[in-house]
Amino acid sequence: MGSVHNFVSLPSRPQSPSIPDTCVNCTARSLTICASLNPQEQAEVAAVATELVFKPRQIIFHEGDEAAFVYNITSGSVALSKSMADGRRQITGFLGPGDFLGFNARASHSVSAETLTDVHVCRFPRRAFHELLARIPPLEHRLLTVATTELEAAQDQILLLGRKTAMERISTFLLMQIERAKARGGVANPLILPMTRAEVGDYLGLTIETVSRCFTKLRKSNVISLLSADRVCINAPEALSALADASD
């Protein structure tokens, strides 16, 4: 079926406990979107969903593009970013499985979305998705919870960018990645960073060089060890917490 196939097949066997490997993404989608929906509602959602697969460093959509689709990530990591005319870029957040992409109040995307890893998404035509929301209150409820949670994360990021030093930003970032890995049930030590130094910098409002210097400083004070550029051993999480800020 290639890299794109329809989901209509999923709800045709809603009580099947074991789902074939080839449909593992259906499972993921079902878990993240449909958990509280009844079979008929799940069918309605699946009827308008298309699955897409992206390779690393692919653009899903670009800032300013017409927001024709809403996406839900079933696997992988995605970076959202905004750019200025002279090339300065700010990553506004990293998203993972279960997160929604491209759900806008306006008709155009306010950010760009680029994959960091292999990514599977469910894609919904915008109009159909909004109709679903109107018809299925639990879906709207879930989206509201997601949006509220993202808003709180954005406020944390605003505090970080507005008031924290480079060292505090890096420490906060590492702690955040540890929590994320734990929440996903992954290994938290050594921590795997799916993003480059440039992306870390663009996320934290720093340059590559400053990011690198902070990593080096943490390494030389034995708070972390670097197995490789993207594999970080956390030797002293409590020191990281102290560096990130005693308050908050």
Place this chain on the structure above:
Amino acid sequence: MGSVHNFVSLPSRPQSPSIPDTCVNCTARSLTICASLNPQEQAEVAAVATELVFKPRQIIFHEGDEAAFVYNITSGSVALSKSMADGRRQITGFLGPGDFLGFNARASHSVSAETLTDVHVCRFPRRAFHELLARIPPLEHRLLTVATTELEAAQDQILLLGRKTAMERISTFLLMQIERAKARGGVANPLILPMTRAEVGDYLGLTIETVSRCFTKLRKSNVISLLSADRVCINAPEALSALADASD
């Protein structure tokens, strides 16, 4: 009835076109929350609402407090902020009529809310508000729209804090205030800033001194004039746009 009274009286006359002056806030609330609700739904909302009045510089709730209530602003301006242990403060946003306060996914407030002006709010017990959401889909829909819009504003703020210079931040801020004044139907020139230099600084991730120096520089280049510290004449809006960033 003092500064606190219940709203149950409002929906008892839903078809009354003229509402007494003493109930002007009911009107505002009705417009902002209940626009798309039928009379019975409006009654349900009003039944759990309490109106509160705050003076300038009062704390509505503090970061970390139990999120016992959800608020909707009917008039005035409110600043949301987060603080660090050593006193560094970051204002995450300014809210006005129609905006919701304290609607959290978690049980505690993630930010503090402080009034800038005289403020009227509708207050809802958290539990009752969530029950309303479950019972009245249009209310949930409106909240989702609001949350999505705020998320987009937060992303703009993240770009500003992560990548813009002091001058760009101030210019962006002034343009934002102009838009806000226009959207509210107020006078955009001279622009009235309800916040102090300290609050502008805490919003833009700058110090008071840097904010003041930028205002002075804009004044000396005739882009703006200062009638007083909080009354700004915009002489060259196009120059502000250019300074804010040619892209975006």
Place this chain on the structure above:
DNA sequence: CGACCCCTTGAGGCTTCTCAAAATCCGTGG
């Protein structure tokens, strides 16, 4: 084995912050 990309390290400069003091505004009271 070599080319390329990413990361690290170094030196110097610039923007913004810090600390300090003067000026202005505003409400209060004579």
Place this chain on the structure above:
DNA sequence: CCACGGATTTTGAGAAGCCTCAAGGGGTCG
């Protein structure tokens, strides 16, 4: 109406943190 006191804003000088520019190191893949 003017004088006073406190708070806010403005201005100045110097310091610091981060950025810019530049070069070197290390890993990966063909």
